[in-house]
Amino acid sequence: xxxxxxxxxxxxxxxxxxxARDGTTLWDGVRNYQARNYMRDDMKVGDRxxxxxxxxxxxxxxxxxxxxxxxxxxxxxxxxxxDHYDPKATDADPRWVVVELRHVETFPEVVPLATLKADPAxxxxxxIQRGQRLSVQPVEPAHFDRVVALARGR
DNA sequence: GCCAACGTTGGC
DNA sequence: GCCAACGTTGGC
Numbered sequence: 001x002x003x004x005x006x007x008x009x010x011x012x013x014x015x016x017x018x019x020a021r022d023g024t025t026l027w028d029g030v031r032n033y034q035a036r037n038y039m040r041d042d043m044k045v046g047d048r049x050x051x052x053x054x055x056x057x058x059x060x061x062x063x064x065x066x067x068x069x070x071x072x073x074x075x076x077x078x079x080x081x082x083d084h085y086d087p088k089a090t091d092a093d094p095r096w097v098v099v100e101l102r103h104v105e106t107f108p109e110v111v112p113l114a115t116l117k118a119d120p121a122x123x124x125x126x127x128i129q130r131g132q133r134l135s136v137q138p139v140e141p142a143h144f145d146r147v148v149a150l151a152r153g154r
Numbered sequence: 155g156c157c158a159a160c161g162t163t164g165g166c
Numbered sequence: 167g168c169c170a171a172c173g174t175t176g177g178c
Contacts, residue, residue: 131159
């Protein structure tokens, strides 16, 4: 059974429209161990993803994606010229991973964080918790489906 | 721009 | 191993 996830991106850096244009993208630059462990250990091809715009107006879920390749080493950690370079990463122990995301759908309108917070059906969803900064989060299937329904105006 | 929350680092 | 200091995230 495919799992469900929420992945955050600042649209100024990489937005759902960029993913729609590219088709697929390598999700690089993650430098948080919990997020990495989810990507490395639990994400599998075919998993469903809520694509979330953070630090946006408004912040919220902008569309859907799916995992199109399992975790592989993150080359940006090994590149001294890259913003995400990690001097502790080596070829033998790359430390960080990427997964590949494929665009599935761009919602007609972003489902705002405020809407998620106001929906009783989404009580307990991680992204609406105060102080929840994790950029890769597991999502319960019922919550995932509810967000999709909200995007459809239902 | 502010600030709360959280993760990481490094001295001890 | 503790914990203070610092850096980052991200909503508002």
